[in-house]
Amino acid sequence: MKTPPLSLLHRIGASDVASVSGARFELRSPTDGSLVGEVARGAAVDVDRAVASARAAFAAWSTTPAPVRGEVMFRAAALLEARKDAIAEVMAREMGKRVEEARGDIQEAIDTAFYAGSEGRRLFGHTVPSELSEKMGFTLRRPIGVVGVITAWNFPVAVPSWKILPALVCGNTIVWKPAEEAPASGAMFAQALWDAGLPPGALNIVHGFGDEVGAALVAHPDTRVLAFTGSTPVGRSIAEIGGRMLKRVSLEMGGKNPVIVMPDADLGLVVDGVLWGAFGTAGQRCTATSRLITVGDAHDRLLDELVKRAKALRLGDPLDAATEVGPLVSEAQRQRVHGFVERAVAAGTPLRCGGAFPTEAALQGGWFYPPTIFDEVKRGSELAMSEVFGPVLAVIRAASFDEAIEVANEVPFGLSSSIYTRDVNVAMRAVHRLESGITYVNAPTSGAEAHFPFGGVKDTGNGHREGGWAPYEFFTETKTVYFDYSGTLQRAQIDNREG
Numbered sequence: 001m002k003t004p005p006l007s008l009l010h011r012i013g014a015s016d017v018a019s020v021s022g023a024r025f026e027l028r029s030p031t032d033g034s035l036v037g038e039v040a041r042g043a044a045v046d047v048d049r050a051v052a053s054a055r056a057a058f059a060a061w062s063t064t065p066a067p068v069r070g071e072v073m074f075r076a077a078a079l080l081e082a083r084k085d086a087i088a089e090v091m092a093r094e095m096g097k098r099v100e101e102a103r104g105d106i107q108e109a110i111d112t113a114f115y116a117g118s119e120g121r122r123l124f125g126h127t128v129p130s131e132l133s134e135k136m137g138f139t140l141r142r143p144i145g146v147v148g149v150i151t152a153w154n155f156p157v158a159v160p161s162w163k164i165l166p167a168l169v170c171g172n173t174i175v176w177k178p179a180e181e182a183p184a185s186g187a188m189f190a191q192a193l194w195d196a197g198l199p200p201g202a203l204n205i206v207h208g209f210g211d212e213v214g215a216a217l218v219a220h221p222d223t224r225v226l227a228f229t230g231s232t233p234v235g236r237s238i239a240e241i242g243g244r245m246l247k248r249v250s251l252e253m254g255g256k257n258p259v260i261v262m263p264d265a266d267l268g269l270v271v272d273g274v275l276w277g278a279f280g281t282a283g284q285r286c287t288a289t290s291r292l293i294t295v296g297d298a299h300d301r302l303l304d305e306l307v308k309r310a311k312a313l314r315l316g317d318p319l320d321a322a323t324e325v326g327p328l329v330s331e332a333q334r335q336r337v338h339g340f341v342e343r344a345v346a347a348g349t350p351l352r353c354g355g356a357f358p359t360e361a362a363l364q365g366g367w368f369y370p371p372t373i374f375d376e377v378k379r380g381s382e383l384a385m386s387e388v389f390g391p392v393l394a395v396i397r398a399a400s401f402d403e404a405i406e407v408a409n410e411v412p413f414g415l416s417s418s419i420y421t422r423d424v425n426v427a428m429r430a431v432h433r434l435e436s437g438i439t440y441v442n443a444p445t446s447g448a449e450a451h452f453p454f455g456g457v458k459d460t461g462n463g464h465r466e467g468g469w470a471p472y473e474f475f476t477e478t479k480t481v482y483f484d485y486s487g488t489l490q491r492a493q494i495d496n497r498e499g
């Protein structure tokens with residue numbers, strides 16, 4: 001099954017263009033190292049052109065009626081549906097996600113497109129009585145301008161859709177830097193929008209690397225809004241630069257998501273949920289389950305079965321339907337993950353499975369890493385505190401519910417969390433006490449749906465949410481309108497106090 005390498009260019013206005021410098025980079029499959037494509041490698045000058053294109057497109061797009069903007073989303077959703085298999089295959093080839101999960105990634109964008117399309121017929125403001133007679137007030141939402149979007153490789157279509165589709169429905173125009181590890185499926189997502197009638201320039205793409213394209217996009221005086229998914233250090237620097245330039249910045253960053261298992265939990269359900277949460281997408285999710293906090297004797301009744309099932313997960317080609325865990329995205333990522341494992345082993349942490357590069361001949365061409373479980377992980381240790389972004393689960397014992405909550409909350413991140421229990425009182429207490437933007441009850445830490453707010457607290461985010469209704473606030477400015485139809489000067493705070 002040899003597919004010819006792709007050739008990806010930037011998209012600026014209506015044209016596919018090479019970099020001004022002519023530079024390109026290679027996109028290689030993490031499964032077998034084969035050449036997936038060659039991609040234009042952008043720089044600041046390419047970003048300048050793309051931002052100019054987005055600025056030029058703003059006048060017409062921002063004054064297109066929002067319901068009409070929404071109709072583009074509906075048409076794009078239909079095209080994404082029709083192209084789902086083709087995009088999923090490219091996604092699996094370029095970044096190693098299993099095809100079934102890749103299809104889910106694209107479905108999340110389709111769901112987001114339907115939501116965004118219908119939001120074009122809402123974009124509600126408020127109507128509020130005035131304190132003066134024959135006067136009223138209301139708010140409306142105005143587009144802001146050019147949005148710079150920078151996204152990660154692990155959800156190459158879903159996560160960009162969370163930013164790009166609401167931003168467009170709100171009337172903004174965009175310059176997007178897809179992740180350099182997954183630009184091809186991203187470009188296919190964008191193509192659906194253009195084919196759906198999105199006018200040239202409303203969405204521009206500049207491919208390339210963070211320090212060359214991302215940095216230029218962040219520092220450009222004409223990107224009034226920045227929306228980023230990636231690491232906390234990069235997000236922090238975007239917030240610093242954006243802060244100085246008074247940009248609006250939305251950040252979606254790391255996680256160290258816990259599952260708490262109470263002794264009364266349905267342990268079969270826990271095992272299924274933890275395997276999916278920890279090893280789905282080879283653990284390369286912001287929402288991955290990376291800590292399993294067991295309360296009391298749940299630990300001993302759970303662990304052997306969990307380890308047995310983790311060992312049985314089948315590593316392999318993400319395009320093969322029988323595969324349960326695909327490769328990691330790159331050699332650098334595999335080395336990074338293995339570094340965490342080596343340091344934990346050196347510290348004497350009991351390794352229950354995984355922890356070494358696979359030896360099977362069929363897996364030698366790619367960046368495979370087996371599901372890895374460490375037991376008796378110490379509170380405060382590196383493995384208990386740091387995001388690994390790979391298939392590595394840290395099991396931590398807690399003596400009580402209170403201690404489990406303390407453990408869950410003692411990391412710098414706060415994206416997702418979960419508790420398994422049959423006791424509704426305990427579940428509701430956990431919901432209120434867990435420091436995270438998302439909490440699941442009797443379900444794993446991954447599984448966000450497109451119509452709910454998504455985002456985290458502490459070092460995971462800066463207070464914004466994607467998904468559902470939240471981004472429509474973020475991507476618009478509120479205008480307050482006072483409408484006085486009295487025909488006289490009415491002074492607020494003064495004339496209504498005359499008695």
Ligand code: UN1
Binds near residue numbers: 108284286446
């Ligand atoms: C991410 O990992 O950046 O809930 C997004 C989930 C997915 C989205 C994850 N629906 O895991």
